[in-house]
Amino acid sequence: MKQLLFILLLSLSFLNIDAQYTVAPSTIKWYDIEKAFELNKKNPRPILIDVYTDWCSWCKFMMKTTFANKGIANYINTHFYPVRFNAETMDTIEFQGKKYYNRNVGHHPTHDLANELLDGRISYPTIVYFDRSGKKIIDPGYKESKDIEPVLVYTVENLSNFVSLQEFRADFMFTFPKAFENDHSIFKIPRELKPDTLGAVQWKKPEEISLTKKKKAKATLIFFYTDWCISCKVMEKTTFGNQKISNTLNEYFNVVKFDAASQEPIIFLGKQYKGTGAGKPHEFAHALLQNDLRMPAIVFIDAAGKPLSKLNAFISVTNLNPMLQFFLQKKYETISYTDFLKTINNNSSPQTP
Numbered sequence: 001m002k003q004l005l006f007i008l009l010l011s012l013s014f015l016n017i018d019a020q021y022t023v024a025p026s027t028i029k030w031y032d033i034e035k036a037f038e039l040n041k042k043n044p045r046p047i048l049i050d051v052y053t054d055w056c057s058w059c060k061f062m063m064k065t066t067f068a069n070k071g072i073a074n075y076i077n078t079h080f081y082p083v084r085f086n087a088e089t090m091d092t093i094e095f096q097g098k099k100y101y102n103r104n105v106g107h108h109p110t111h112d113l114a115n116e117l118l119d120g121r122i123s124y125p126t127i128v129y130f131d132r133s134g135k136k137i138i139d140p141g142y143k144e145s146k147d148i149e150p151v152l153v154y155t156v157e158n159l160s161n162f163v164s165l166q167e168f169r170a171d172f173m174f175t176f177p178k179a180f181e182n183d184h185s186i187f188k189i190p191r192e193l194k195p196d197t198l199g200a201v202q203w204k205k206p207e208e209i210s211l212t213k214k215k216k217a218k219a220t221l222i223f224f225y226t227d228w229c230i231s232c233k234v235m236e237k238t239t240f241g242n243q244k245i246s247n248t249l250n251e252y253f254n255v256v257k258f259d260a261a262s263q264e265p266i267i268f269l270g271k272q273y274k275g276t277g278a279g280k281p282h283e284f285a286h287a288l289l290q291n292d293l294r295m296p297a298i299v300f301i302d303a304a305g306k307p308l309s310k311l312n313a314f315i316s317v318t319n320l321n322p323m324l325q326f327f328l329q330k331k332y333e334t335i336s337y338t339d340f341l342k343t344i345n346n347n348s349s350p351q352t353p
Contacts, residue, residue, distance in 0.1 A: 025064075025068060026063055026064075026067040026068045026073055027068075027070070027073045027074075027077070028067055028073045028076050028077060028082050029077055029082065030050075030082050030083060030084045031081055031082065031083050032083065033049065033083045033085055033093065033095060033113075034093065034094060034095070036049075036081035036082075036083045037081075037095070037096065039081055040081055044132055045079060045080055045081050045132070046079060046080050046081075046129060046130060046131050046132060046155045046156055047080060047081045047082075047083065047129070047130040048076060048080045048081070048082045048083065048127060048128075048129055048152075048155075049082075049083040049084075049085050049117060049127065049128040049129075049130075050062075050063075050067070050082070050083065050084050050085065050125060050127055051085050051087050051114060051117060051118060051124065051125065051126045051127070051128060052084065052085070052086060052087065052124055052125050053086060053087050053088050053108065053124050054086065054088070055108070056124040056125060058124070058125055058141075058142040059124055059125040061142065062125055062142050062143065065144070065145075066143055066144055066145050066147075066148055069145045071145075072145055072148065072149075072152075075152060075156075076152070079152075079156045080155075080156075085113070085114070085117070086111075087110055087111055087114035087118075087122070087124065088102065088108060088109055088110060088111060088114075089102060089111055090102045090104070093111075093113050095113055095116070100112040100113035100116065110122060117136075117138075118138060118140075119138060121138070121140070123140040123141065125140075125141070125142060125143075126138060126139065126140040126141070127139045127140075127143065127148070127151070129151065129155045131155045131158055131160055132158050133158065133160065133161065135160045137151065137154075137155065137160070137165060139151055146179040146180060149172070149179075150165075150168060150169045150172035150173070151165065151169070153172070153230045153231060154168050154169075157229070157230065157231045157314070159231060159314050161313075162313045162314045162315065162316070162319070163314055163316050166193060167193055167316065168231075168234070168314075170189045170190075170193040170194060170195065171195050171234050171237070171238040171316075172230075172234055173185070173186045173189065174186070174194070174195050174197055174237065174238060175233055175234045175237040175238065195237075195238040195241070195242065195317070196241070196242050196243055196244075196317075197237055197238055197241035197242070198241070198243050199240070199241050199242050199243040199244070199245060199246030199247065200241075200246055201240045201241075201245075201246045201249055201250065201255050201257075202249075202250045202255065203255055203256065203257040204254055204255060204256050205256070205266075206222075206256055206258065206266045206267065206268040206284065207266060207267050207268070208254075209254050209256065209268065209269060211269065211303075211304065211305050217303035217304070218252060218253055218254050218303055219252070219253050219254070219300065219301060219302050219303050219308075219327055219328075220253060220254040220255070220256060220300070220301040221249065221253050221254070221255050221256070221298060221299070221300055221301075222256040222257075222258060222288060222298065222299045222301070223235075223236070223240070223255070223256065223257045223258070223296065223297075223298050224258055224260045224285055224288075224289060224295060224296065224297040224298070224299070225257065225258075225259060225260065225295055225296055226259060226260050226261045226295050227259070227261070228261075229295040229296060231295075231296060231314045232295055232296040234314070235296050235314055235315065236257070238316075238317070239315055239316055239317050239320055242317045244317075244321070245317060245320055245321070245324070248324055248328075249324075252324075252328055253324075258282075258284060258285070259282075260281050260282055260284075260285035260289075260293065260295060260297075261279070261280075261281065261282065262275060262282050263275030263277070263278065263282070266282075266284060268284060269305050273287065281293050288307065288310065289310055289312065290310065292310070292312050294312040294313075295312070296312075296313070296314060296315075297310060297311060297312045297313070298310070298311050298315065299311075300323075300327050302327075308327065308332060309327075309332070309337075311323075322340070322341060322344055323337075325340075325344065326340050
């Protein structure tokens with residue numbers, strides 16, 4: 001199943017970062033909300049709900065522009081069950097085991113389900129996302145293609161357990177700055193969310209890692225990525241681009257970046273690995289990730305060549321800093337990582353071993 005996910009995403013990895021206004025019919029295949037959640041039970045996917053009204057001009061404009069963008073439409077059709085929900089419909093709707101009604105109160109009567117979806121904060125248009133874990137994300141207001149892209153990636157690549165949407169959006173903008181130049185939105189990011197991207201990791205090839213020089217032997221961190229993985233690009237630019245992170249890695253670790261979809265044969269610590277065919281994961285990825293092929297991923301290996309830990313997750317600067325401390329100080333020999341986190345300030349800089 002995890003290999004199937006790898007192959008599926010590999011063939012569908014694109015977003016039109018430089019998308020312009022389209023003004024054309026949308027090709028998104030919309031479902032009603034009941035059908036979308038029914039399909040989701042059989043074949044889980046994220047769900048996107050466009051909450052609109054018939055009188056909302058910005059809702060209509062977004063349908064002709066953002067949702068009409070071919071790259072956006074294809075991405076949504078492939079990865080989501082998309083729903084258009086009229087917030088003033090008079091239909092009775094059964095949603096997650098409960099019936100919702102429009103009580104026809106006020107000049108613009110709002111359906112009870114719209115109140116539920118929007119947590120009572122009525123605004124049109126609003127896009128509501130449900131990721132694979134069922135977490136709800138509410139994103140109000142008209143969105144251009146460049147605005148919707150980071151949220152689509154955040155939802156599809158299931159990042160809510162690892163990084164906040166606000167932080168990922170800022171990191172996304174710094175990774176693809178050209179898309180945000182015209183309206184200067186990149187300059188409006190709060191100071192505390194602006195990533196430091198001035199660092200440069202000195203990446204090595206797997207063949208360059210050696211255990212022969214024991215006195216100078218270092219632990220190794222391997223970063224697995226694929227070209228289709230958008231969050232991999234963001235993590236490389238912002239997490240590994242952080243100066244403190246890159247300086248620590250360059251001094252105390254061997255750092256390897258490896259394309260999990262590569263077909264080139266490699267040798268790592270005396271063992272040979274080869275590609276398994278176009279669109280399939282490399283033997284090296286299979287072996288070190290133990291067949292869990294979710295991207296991005298990192299593997300820590302000690303100075304003796306023993307794998308210590310693997311993580312299939314987007315890892316922010318805040319999360320990677322204590323991990324580096326944990327392995328540099330060899331705390332894994334005596335305590336769990338959970339207990340280690342209790343003993344340190346997560347924002348502290350990694351210490352020398």
